[in-house]
Amino acid sequence: MLRDITTIRTFEDIRLFYFKYKDSPEFSVIGVALLIFVGIVIIWKGILPQTHDWFSVQDEIKATKERIAQLQTNQSIIGGITQSKLDKDYSVAATALPYQKDYAGMIESIDQATTISTMERNDYSIEVGNLSTKSAQLSPQTTITVKVSLQGDAEELQKFLTQLTKELPLSEVVSIEYNDQAANIEVNFFYKYLSPSTTFPYTDPIKILSQSNQKLLNDLTTWRDAQSSLGTPDFLPSETATPSASEI
């Protein structure tokens, strides 16, 4: 048989070879081997990739279903929030922790705390820091320091400190030097730039306020309303600048 294979030259030789050996056991064995080989090739090149595809599709279906469920949850959450309340809450939060250095807000806070505490205010200075917006945004500093000199007794000083904690933008007293009716106070006012990398993908769960944060927001709203009722000092613009959504 092998000898015959080596003599095959033309199509006619193949036909002759076929008719001569088609009923031989060797031919059948070769045929069987060929079928098994084709079967293995189909498994290797067809079934295995298709199985992989099928599992990938199942994973994708599962992930898509989860995304749809999240989108539906987000839709119901956002549908339950009224635009006017959201605007008000957002404005309060942005006033409490501004997106930029809020000089007018700082001056107004100190002015109102001084008025309420009945302390007498002397000069005060503000440490401005970096003015270059790009480098300032990269700066880890999120406070601006104000040094205030006041005149009054210890009780008035305490009232001033208490009032300052309820003023927006938020601040922290970092040092106090009170001696015989004269006080030098160093206050850090907080601000925080919006990170340029902040994204708002719809498939992420919409963040809702925790109960403690909701309570804190209510406190902030009360403080701001009280602040507004006192009015803005004459030397300041009537409204404190907060970034609009388009600026964000």
Place this chain on the structure above:
Amino acid sequence: MSSEINLLYSKKERRKYKLSSQVRFLRFGALGFLFFVVLVSMTFFLLVVASPLTSLKQQELQQNQLLTQSEEKIRKQTLLAMRMNDISTIVAKRSQFDLILQELIQKLPSGVIIKEFTAEKKQIALSVQSANSKDIETYMGTLGTMVTTKKYFSRVFMDSLNVEIGTDKQAADFRARFVITLL
């Protein structure tokens, strides 16, 4: 004439070419195997093609389009939540000098006044003045109690006690200075 020309098998050749049952079994087995492989392949193909992925993607797209209409609201809500987290951290961590001073004033015995109050980070220096040494002693005891309650203070010690002599050569004013370490 060569015997190879004749295509009819001789009896000997017929015996030679008679397929054994094993070979026949192998042949059917191989055919069955191939059929099975093709069937499985087609099944998987149909499963992949008939999967609900396309309709799910369409549904996801529709939901996304719905949310696009509320984009502004989502941005504001996300920013509000982020800002409130920052604010709660600030409020929780900021100094409480106002409350501490309030506590110190409330506990002052009558006739004792605060002359000096210096506060920075975790340390407070407090000077109180009174015409009566007993009041200073009472206040010292109060400060000691405040340390044991562990509300704000971890340690209090008296830095100095100055006595001012009046014109009548008697002690006129007592001034005590305390250094307080905060928790």
